[in-house]
Amino acid sequence: MINLNRIWAVFLRYVVPSFGNRIATILYWLTLNIIIWGSTSAWIQKQASVPNLMNMIISGFVLWQIVFRVNLETAKSLFEEITSQNLVNIFASPLKLSEWILGVMSVGLVDTFFVLLFGTGISWYFYDISLFDMGINLLFSALLLMMSGWFIGFLICSILILKGKKAQDLVYSLGYVFAPFSCIYYPLSSQYDWIKAISSVLPMTYVFENIRYFLDTGNYSIMLLLKSLGLNILYLALSIIIFVLMFRSSKNNSLASV
């Protein structure tokens, strides 16, 4: 039986102490990158007159930040317990692993909300681009990318729980591995075959394909969204199963040694 109070406590444990820092970090990176990408795409758009280029680049960047922030914060939650030697205290309490997982996942909602809020505000303020024009499509895209962030985050957690601090570099770097293959700024059809093969099995690809489709036609593609949803459910389930198995495996050598 899942205890909602304990899930809420886990949520507060990761959100409250770092709340100011979390907001500042999201705001800082979004502002800097939106200005860099916005200015670059404005210049290219003038030179090559590619329609909607700036819109595609900025939407892509803001939405990719959801994947990146959610996976980073998921992995950091576990990493913080390992570095502060609190992992044993937490899992020697009545807290279930499933409750910890749900608590950490709920933190992703906060990151998604603030990335969307600041991302839309900054792009509207500097470049008069309103991501809210995407309507419900924006919400679907954000939720699907949050799921992608979770599955990447739990994959990193699986390695962390086995290898401990030795795997710390992965916390900040593994999320980037998925970026070149997620077709954030370019269509799937324009890629080399080997990249296409990888990209076509990633749920993020179909979200960004759908955004480009929307910017071109004004409609969104249910098929692309469903493909992304199916792959996200599959990978999220697999990543959580792998994490649970790795957690059990880690208990064979004691969580104290992580």
Added chain:
Amino acid sequence: MYPLVIKNLTKYFRPNRGWFSSSKSNAEFPVINNISFSLKVGEIVALMGSNGAGKSTLMHMLIGILTPSSGSINYFGKDFSRYRSALSQDISFASSYFKLAGSLTIIQNLQFFAQMYSMPKQVSNKKIDDLMLSFNLSDHKHKKVSDLSAGQSNKLSILKAFLPNSKIVLLDEPTAFLDQQTVASVRTLIKEQRDKMGTTFFIASHSQEDISELGDRVITLEQGSIKEFRTRDYLENKSCPPTQKKTIKLDLLDNEDPVDKS
């Protein structure tokens, strides 16, 4: 019913070969070797042994962060491996080796653990205030754990173990890094809780003073096996000068079959 019954508990470790190790050895070595014992309600049992004897390994299995290779751990007649979360409601743990979350303040850490044990907020706030007062931590309650000294950090860990009114408290080196005044407070707290609430304590310690002052019974581990299982009377007598020694029967409570009595 016995609060804790351990039967034929064994733990083997396989050497960690690492990702890039060239070693092909899969040989396992025993750290805990076929241990059986039980704890009675309201008794304080001390666990002794030299470094590497297996004390921490045993503790880690008792709190559920290490999976035994074989044997069983039963709390209140229920299998710990099956009902860990539910049984942990009545078990608390403190160790001088593990700190609490460094990014949280003392009060945030304690409130978090109060929620883990499903304590009502009013009850937990009152208990937190009382415990912090008795441990002289009230002035530091908004300090982050990462800013605490080793002694303060250990105090907090012990305070966390006393926060829920657990039926069993497991303590690993509870008086390490503590000043004499705090050591005395910890010992008083242990005795008070045992006397008032019938709490059972299982304490791993290197401190002879802890053991002689607190332990009703003492288990001595050597190379993963129980070497001795003695009563406090025996130990007190052993440490007396030869002229004052009483003639007492050695009460060797070795491996009684606890399951049959539970």
